Amino acid sequence: MGDKSVQKKKYIVETARQVFVEKGFKTVTMKDIVEACGISRGGLYLYFENTAQIFAAVLKMEREENGDVFAESIKEDATAADILILFLKEQKKELVRKKNTLTQAIYEYYFENNLPKKENVLKKQFDSAVKIIERLIEAGVEAGEFACEDFAGTARNIMYVLEGLKIASQTMGITAEAVDREIMYILKSLGVEE
Amino acid sequence: MGDKSVQKKKYIVETARQVFVEKGFKTVTMKDIVEACGISRGGLYLYFENTAQIFAAVLKMEREENGDVFAESIKEDATAADILILFLKEQKKELVRKKNTLTQAIYEYYFENNLPKKENVLKKQFDSAVKIIERLIEAGVEAGEFACEDFAGTARNIMYVLEGLKIASQTMGITAEAVDREIMYILKSLGVEE
Amino acid sequence: MGDKSVQKKKYIVETARQVFVEKGFKTVTMKDIVEACGISRGGLYLYFENTAQIFAAVLKMEREENGDVFAESIKEDATAADILILFLKEQKKELVRKKNTLTQAIYEYYFENNLPKKENVLKKQFDSAVKIIERLIEAGVEAGEFACEDFAGTARNIMYVLEGLKIASQTMGITAEAVDREIMYILKSLGVEE
Amino acid sequence: MGDKSVQKKKYIVETARQVFVEKGFKTVTMKDIVEACGISRGGLYLYFENTAQIFAAVLKMEREENGDVFAESIKEDATAADILILFLKEQKKELVRKKNTLTQAIYEYYFENNLPKKENVLKKQFDSAVKIIERLIEAGVEAGEFACEDFAGTARNIMYVLEGLKIASQTMGITAEAVDREIMYILKSLGVEE
DNA sequence: CATGAATGAGAGTTCATTCAT
DNA sequence: GATGAATGAACTCTCATTCAT
Numbered sequence A, B, C, D: 001m002g003d004k005s006v007q008k009k010k011y012i013v014e015t016a017r018q019v020f021v022e023k024g025f026k027t028v029t030m031k032d033i034v035e036a037c038g039i040s041r042g043g044l045y046l047y048f049e050n051t052a053q054i055f056a057a058v059l060k061m062e063r064e065e066n067g068d069v070f071a072e073s074i075k076e077d078a079t080a081a082d083i084l085i086l087f088l089k090e091q092k093k094e095l096v097r098k099k100n101t102l103t104q105a106i107y108e109y110y111f112e113n114n115l116p117k118k119e120n121v122l123k124k125q126f127d128s129a130v131k132i133i134e135r136l137i138e139a140g141v142e143a144g145e146f147a148c149e150d151f152a153g154t155a156r157n158i159m160y161v162l163e164g165l166k167i168a169s170q171t172m173g174i175t176a177e178a179v180d181r182e183i184m185y186i187l188k189s190l191g192v193e194e
Numbered sequence E: 001c002a003t004g005a006a007t008g009a010g011a012g013t014t015c016a017t018t019c020a021t
Numbered sequence F: 001g002a003t004g005a006a007t008g009a010a011c012t013c014t015c016a017t018t019c020a021t
Helices: A003-023 A030-037 A041-045 A051-066 A080-097 A103-112 A121-142 A151-171 A176-189 B003-023 B030-037 B041-047 B051-066 B080-097 B103-112 B121-142 B151-171 B176-189 C003-023 C030-037 C041-045 C051-066 C080-097 C103-112 C121-142 C151-171 C176-189 D003-023 D030-037 D041-047 D051-066 D080-097 D103-112 D121-142 D151-171 D176-189
Strands: none
Touching: A003 A030, A003 A051, A003 A103, A030 A041, A030 A051, A051 A103, A080 A121, A080 A151, A080 A176, A103 A151, A103 B103, A103 B151, A121 A151, A151 A176, A151 B103, A151 B151, A151 B176, A176 B151, B003 B030, B003 B041, B003 B051, B003 B103, B030 B041, B030 B051, B051 B103, B080 B121, B080 B151, B080 B176, B103 B151, B121 B151, B151 B176, C003 C030, C003 C051, C003 C103, C030 C041, C030 C051, C051 C103, C080 C121, C080 C151, C080 C176, C103 C151, C103 D103, C103 D151, C121 C151, C151 C176, C151 D103, C151 D151, C151 D176, C176 D151, D003 D030, D003 D041, D003 D051, D003 D103, D030 D041, D030 D051, D051 D103, D080 D121, D080 D151, D080 D176, D103 D151, D121 D151, D151 D176
16 A cells, blocks of 8 residues: 555544544444545545444554553653642543543444454553553552552542543533542542642 | 323333344334334334434333332331442442343433433433432441441442443443452442441 | 235336346346336335346246246147147247347356256256157157157257257347258158158 | 567456356456456556457457367367267367356357357357368268268257257256267267267 | 556445325 | 335445546
């Protein structure tokens, strides 16, 4: 595939991303994407066979571009508490946005695709985030920033709450205050007074 | 609407429920339901205009039949802790089942329907559950069964974790052990040693 | 299926027949038939799933309507020779027509469909015709009309020649005289002077 | 056209031949051939405009390579009977093979192309074969190998039977024994005891 | 010459929805 | 009320054919 092809594929993925943001996953058709991209009917099929394949490419791109969710939270001399708080703030932004989010599409995609566990990227990301938070808490406790006895349990609890907030924001709607309240609760549990 | 009509409508809703369980909400067609019910194409339109209307009826039926989620958890001389634990056990059952659950369909339905907040039953149920748990915790603390300072915050935390577990069970898969672990964590936070 | 449905199905089969006569089998599309019938796109699918199914119905109709190829050749006091000659004359008509014939379509249909032998109607009809001709020859010989030693062999020879004429008429073109010549040859072999 | 071009054209024709063997004529697409040849889509169009043109080239190649069907049957001091028998044996091989044969494709090609009679190579080949067989029979009779009165009629009969066997082998299936039986019948008619 | 991306026509198929009976 | 035939819009997918490189 030539350089131009790569460019076009990228263009399709980026354009399709917006379509998935707007319509979720299940109801997006090849035609939707063709029209959004302004390319020909057959043209899209040169690059992708179906919407699932396109969505997989969108997810791949997201991962490559966003990199580690924690990366941006890590500054030079940041303490564990700083990093965790920054991470939660990032999550909040995402949660409150609601629109311009792939969240719905991702959930719908994973509803449909009973992938074997190994390939379930969602689970991998979740578990990896739990691990990182666990280590952050541990570091925070050692530094006297946090008070916590069950590092792993607390890390998991945080992640499940975030998932809960995410699905709640998509299905029930959620205010910035509500998110703040939950973040406060988490931090308070860790003995942080902000 | 005659008695027979009421019966038939009920029959449709019950049959449709199973279809939604199997296919979620978005991809269910009127045809799917017509076929599942074994009625005529036109016949279905006498009772419902579209799948959203049918699904709304399914949800209504669920609520009427299940009544309060806590109702069944309340026995004669049950303590607050008993009730809370029973409630969590019920949730676990639901979570582990994964199949034969309306969860996916419900999420998909609320993804699509940006209902005005007031009508969002999901939110109402969530808030109401939070309230009840809050009161349970309060009662438990008074009875010396629980140790907790922020009743409302803890209640919300519990509910968000449950939502998180629910969406995780549908998109990542989740084991009975994983659910147990989270329930344990919650109870431990309340100072309960089971 | 109601009476009207049966009528419509018959109408479709009859109309489709003409399409197959004109285009053979392989290149006929569902659209061709929809247009020939003047019905809606989806309407055809209520009755048939694909062109092969329609063609099978056409063949079935042909068999039901034409009945035995020999039936019409059999008159009251016809001798074996009369019947055979009549049969051959019928075949000639068919051969010379070339147009308005399903021959091409039938060949194309059986090219594609490697049906298990049992279901190959073409073979059945061929074998059955051989049997009948064999008996006709036998009767003719007994009546002193024919001179022949190998009844079965001659019957088969006749049928293969007819097949040969049929495919030749479709692929090379054939004149009425050429057909006559072959019929004469066959009859001469049987010692018939016409 | 340069030498390389000639080579490439030949390569295309040879490769396409196999495609026609496998799929017949009507359903073969330019894409099929492009893919079988492993050349570019546009590349094929530099040499051929459509599948009919390619198939014509395949037929031309066949004729050039196979030369006279009788050529290989003619040995040094072979008698007329030897040659005829060898020819029939060759035909049998072809008939029994069924697969790896262009027969279907040829029939389909001539179904579609109502070529003016003059250009119908199929007919030419048929007529030429009849002529040769006629002369063989004549020679055989003169040599006392055959007993036959109507040379031309018998020659035509033989060729039509072979055509009949050919189409039967493609549409009804035919066993080696069935072919043998017909060949025996022909030879017996000529008074040959094998 | 050769490539292969791109286009757009066209065939297949499925369904929501209507309507005569 | 009920039925189910009929319609037509909407999608999916495949190719012949062209054309810039």
